[in-house]
Amino acid sequence: MTAALALLSAQGILGAFDNLWNHEWRERLPARPAARRELRLHAIRGALYAPIFLSFGWVAWQGAYAWVFVAVLAIELGITLADFVEEDRTRRLSGLERLTHTVLTLNYGAFLALAAPEVIGAALQPAGVTMVDHGWLSWLMTVYAAGSFGFALREAWAARKLGRLSEPLSRIPAAASGRTVLITGGSGFIGRAVTRRLLEHGDRVIVLSRDPDRARRALGPVPRIVAALAEIGAHETVDAVVNLAGAPIFGRPWTMARKRILAASRIGTTRDLIDWLAGRAQRPEALVSASAVGWYGTDRGSDVARDETAPVGGDFPAVLCNAWEREAASAAALGLRVCRLRLGVVLGREGGMLAALLPTARMGLGARIGDGRQWISWIDCEDAVELIVRAVADPLFTGPINATAPVPVRQAEFAAALARALGRPLWLRLPRRALEALLGESAALLSEGQRVVPRRALEIGFVFRCHEIEDAFRDLARRPGARHGAAVRLLDDLLT
Amino acid sequence: MTMNPQPLFRKALGRLFHLLPDPVKRQHGALDILLSAGRCDIERGLAWHARLIGWLFSFPPAGRNLPTRVTVIAERDREIWHRDFDGNGIFTVLEPATKAGRPVIVERFGIVTFDLALAETERGISLSVIDMRALGIRVPRPLWPRLKAEERAEAQRFHFDIDIDLGWGPKLIHYRGWVVSA
Numbered sequence: 173m174t175a176a177l178a179l180l181s182a183q184g185i186l187g188a189f190d191n192l193w194n195h196e197w198r199e200r201l202p203a204r205p206a207a208r209r210e211l212r213l214h215a216i217r218g219a220l221y222a223p224i225f226l227s228f229g230w231v232a233w234q235g236a237y238a239w240v241f242v243a244v245l246a247i248e249l250g251i252t253l254a255d256f257v258e259e260d261r262t263r264r265l266s267g268l269e270r271l272t273h274t275v276l277t278l279n280y281g282a283f284l285a286l287a288a289p290e291v292i293g294a295a296l297q298p299a300g301v302t303m304v305d306h307g308w309l310s311w312l313m314t315v316y317a318a319g320s321f322g323f324a325l326r327e328a329w330a331a332r333k334l335g336r337l338s339e340p341l342s343r344i345p346a347a348a349s350g351r352t353v354l355i356t357g358g359s360g361f362i363g364r365a366v367t368r369r370l371l372e373h374g375d376r377v378i379v380l381s382r383d384p385d386r387a388r389r390a391l392g393p394v395p396r397i398v399a400a401l402a403e404i405g406a407h408e409t410v411d412a413v414v415n416l417a418g419a420p421i422f423g424r425p426w427t428m429a430r431k432r433i434l435a436a437s438r439i440g441t442t443r444d445l446i447d448w449l450a451g452r453a454q455r456p457e458a459l460v461s462a463s464a465v466g467w468y469g470t471d472r473g474s475d476v477a478r479d480e481t482a483p484v485g486g487d488f489p490a491v492l493c494n495a496w497e498r499e500a501a502s503a504a505a506l507g508l509r510v511c512r513l514r515l516g517v518v519l520g521r522e523g524g525m526l527a528a529l530l531p532t533a534r535m536g537l538g539a540r541i542g543d544g545r546q547w548i549s550w551i552d553c554e555d556a557v558e559l560i561v562r563a564v565a566d567p568l569f570t571g572p573i574n575a576t577a578p579v580p581v582r583q584a585e586f587a588a589a590l591a592r593a594l595g596r597p598l599w600l601r602l603p604r605r606a607l608e609a610l611l612g613e614s615a616a617l618l619s620e621g622q623r624v625v626p627r628r629a630l631e632i633g634f635v636f637r638c639h640e641i642e643d644a645f646r647d648l649a650r651r652p653g654a655r656h657g658a659a660v661r662l663l664d665d666l667l668t
Numbered sequence: 669m670t671m672n673p674q675p676l677f678r679k680a681l682g683r684l685f686h687l688l689p690d691p692v693k694r695q696h697g698a699l700d701i702l703l704s705a706g707r708c709d710i711e712r713g714l715a716w717h718a719r720l721i722g723w724l725f726s727f728p729p730a731g732r733n734l735p736t737r738v739t740v741i742a743e744r745d746r747e748i749w750h751r752d753f754d755g756n757g758i759f760t761v762l763e764p765a766t767k768a769g770r771p772v773i774v775e776r777f778g779i780v781t782f783d784l785a786l787a788e789t790e791r792g793i794s795l796s797v798i799d800m801r802a803l804g805i806r807v808p809r810p811l812w813p814r815l816k817a818e819e820r821a822e823a824q825r826f827h828f829d830i831d832i833d834l835g836w837g838p839k840l841i842h843y844r845g846w847v848v849s850a
Contacts, residue, residue: 428759432739432750435701443703486744495701 176290177309179283180228184316186276187221191323194269196531198423202330203527206262206389211331213255218324220248222317228287229306229313235299238291245284245291252277262389349374352409353564354456356380356441357416358395359387361523362462362515365557366414367395373561378404380417401448409454412564413508415461415500417441422525426488426614434492442499449506458509460563461500465516465549465576467493470620473545473582479627480514480572488613497572511569513559516576516624519644520553529590536596542604542619544584549576549624552638559634566632574626581641583621593645675699676747677786677793679764680771684788689821692792694849696819698740698747706825708736708753708845715838725778727841728756738847753843772798779803782815792820792827813840822846 195214201207224244227233233241256273259265265273304310353370357363358379370377377395381387384397391397398404419437424430442461449455468478469485476482484494497512504510519526532538551559556575563569581589591598608615626634638644677696678685685693695704712722712730721727728734734754741748747762761776765783773784773795783799795817800807816831829844 428748428750428761429757431741431748432757432759435739435741436703439701439703488741488743491700491741491743494699498700 174306174309176283176286177228177306177313179279179286180225181309181312181316183276183279183283184225184312184319186272186279188319190269190272190276194266194272198266198269199263200528202327202334202531203521203523204263205334205522206386208331208334210255210258210262211327211334213251213258215324215328215331217248217251217255218320218327220244220251221320222324224248225313225317225320229310229317230303232294232302232304233291234294234297234302237299237301238295238297242291242295249280249284252280262386264383348376351411352376352378353412353414354378354380354404354410355414355416356445357418357462358414359383359390360416361520361527362518362553362556362560363416364390364522365520365553366416366560367391369557369561370564371395378410401444406452406454410452410456412456412458412460413445413449414560414564415442415445415459418462418496421464421466421489421492422528422614422617424614425612427612431488431492435495438492438496439499442496446499446503446506449503449508455506456508458511458564458569459500459503460511460513460560460569461497461503463493463497463500463512463514463572464489465514465574465622465624466490467497467514467572468622468624470616470622471546472620473543473547475623477623477625478574479625480574485622487616489617509567509570511563512572513563513575514572514624515556516549516551516574516580518553518556519550521647522553524553533587533590533594533596536591537600538587538591538594538596538598539600539602540584540587540598541602541607542583544582544587546583546619547580547621547623548583548586549574549580549622550586550641550644551575551577552636552644555636555638558637559629562634568632571628573628573632574624575629576624576626577638577640577644578626578630578636579640580623580625583618586641589641589645593642675742676762676764676773680773680786681788681793682771687788689792691821691824691826691848692819695738695740695826695847698742700742702738702740702742702849704738704740704826704847704849706736706738706845706847708734708843710734710753711839711842713833713839713841718834718838718840721834721840725780726756726758728753728758728843734845736845736847767798784815789818789820791822792818794818810836824848 195201199207201211227241353375355363355367355370355377358367358377359381363379367377367379371394379387379391379395379397380401381397381399384399387397404410417437418441419433421434426434449459466489467484468482469487469490484490493514500512501510518524521527521530529538555577559573559575563573588598604615604619607619611618626636675697681688685696688696695702709732710728710730712727713719731754736754737752739750739752745763749760749762751758758777763774763776765772765774767783770785773786775782775784779802781801781804782797784795785798787794787796795815797812797815800812812835813832814835816829818829820827825846825848827844827846831839831842833839
């Protein structure tokens with residue numbers, strides 16, 4: 173039994189690593205609507221592991237009680253198999269996550285092989301319950317049980333909230349607008365919101381996606397989803413194109429391989445789009461192509477406000493955005509109106525930086541990074557969506573346009589405002605050098621910034637819903653479930 | 669609007685850069701990110717030491733008429749080159765330097781660094797190795813690979829012909845082909 177307990181200990185450590193690194197940090201499952209079912213399976217499995225850990229730590233079951241315990245072990249195995257199927261259905265696992273799951277499965281198998289003779293032997297004896305004590309191993313199992321149960325609650329709550337946040341796009345508007353919009357990157361964080369808004373407007377939406385199954389799960393049955401531009405017939409009218417495709421720039425170190433992926437996913441995709449447009453007899457009126465405020469380069473707190481006339485920067489994000497915009501701008505030669513929206517940090521609960529920061533901020537672990545003087549040029553997700561949708565139809569939206577809120581903030585103020593909105597203290601300081609040691613060059617996304625102002629959007633007459641950072645965070649204080657008591661809200665904060 | 673007003677090869681060649689054929693100038697004149705695509709033939713050395721070196725440095729396998737993509741990322745003081753031969757990629761990093769008062773291109777390939785001198789040819793440029801280091805330590809000349817590298821323009825395409833063998837032994841790799849940038 174000691175050997176089986178040792179394997180179970182390893183299972184606990186590996187399971188914790190899998191939850192924290194793969195599911196929380198890398199994949200951010202609690203923020204992904206498509207992961208709702210997987211989160212439920214994880215919650216059930218975590219809830220089963222808690223009594224498994226406690227039982228092996230403190231209890232010897234005999235007779236009928238042991239058979240119940242055998243059933244729990246078998247159900248856990250079934251849940252794990254169902255989880256394998258579900259995660260393969262909804263996402264692509266990284267090499268590390270696949271390896272972790274494989275080792276966990278093999279370890280669990282070895283544990284069952286070692287524990288089975290003793291458990292089945294006990295099941296053949298008269299029914300009874302005996303308390304046991306394996307010393308420090310029993311206490312370790314208790315810690316694991318508490319951890320499993322905690323994760324189970326967290327994942328169950330997250331699955332429940334995802335159900336409230338994400339309305340399926342199943343409404344078909346009563347009156348169609350008569351307009352067809354092609355969108356690339358439509359299943360991403362901003363793309364989903366834009367797709368939803370276009371559908372609500374009555375537009376026919378075609379979503380180009382490398383993974384049509386995943387896009388269908390994210391977007392529901394209404395928008396048409398194509399895996400290649402060739403699937404759109406030459407006879408089909410496309411009135412406008414929204415180009416949002418691109419691998420996430422934040423979250424992974426900028427190795428040479430990653431930089432190539434970031435470049436290919438933006439510039440290569442945009443080039444394919446332009447080549448396809450060039451081959452069509454019918455061409456859309458407008459191309460609204462995403463870019464980013466990284467175009468201006470970064471600094472560590474200069475007060476210089478950059479509008480659309482400011483020069484391009486020299487670091488990697490500037491290089492990337494410049495090449496991306498140059499590619500998009502070439503569509504003008506085909507007669508399209510081209511609008512290059514330089515998006516700031518888009519704040520929304522369903523993705524992006526805010527979704528990544530909320531879990532730690534809710535635990536009171538929000539941090540000031542370095543001296544906190546670096547600027548964050550942000551924009552509320554609803555405003556970003558509104559800008560994109562306006563740009564599709566309004567001929568005034570042409571050339572580069574900064575998609576940032578009127579009042580950028582320094583990172584220290586951003587962190588303080590988020591902490592205030594959540595009712596949490598802000599006491600952590602994260603040294604810039606530590607961040608750079610951890611993330612390398614990509615740390616600049618957090619430790620540096622740029623102060624960008626939306627001069628052209630304001631001149632055109634665009635009205636921002638959120639001017640100041642407190643406006644963007646106001647909704648955090650009005651969460652679903654706010655009508656419940658303080659205990660429920662605290663539990664909500666801790667678990668999501 | 670540029671962030672790299674002097675591409676590396678322009679720094680190394682000076683005024684000669686402007687005399688290069690357009691496809692060669694385009695391929696070496698990236699100011700931000702340049703994507704090119706084309707085709708390539710690859711021959712690999714068959715001797716055991718050639719195959720070992722090829723494995724250590726992840727040389728692409730041999731093949732004919734392979735789809736080829738080249739990505740050049742021009743950062744402030746360096747260029748990252750990614751050459752993809754039918755899914756098999758190689759990264760190198762190019763930086764400008766001056767050796768004995770002469771501008772050279774330093775190309776880093778894993779733990780090995782080459783100093784390359786450029787010379788203008790009738791239809792483009794040629795490159796030759798003038799120094800080599802491994803993990804920063806100078807490698808004796810007899811151990812240098814022999815490089816015959818030519819880049820030229822033909823039918824508005826950028827053509828490359830890179831032949832590397834061990835000065836003291838057999839062929840390592842010979843790849844030749846063309847790419848076109850948009």
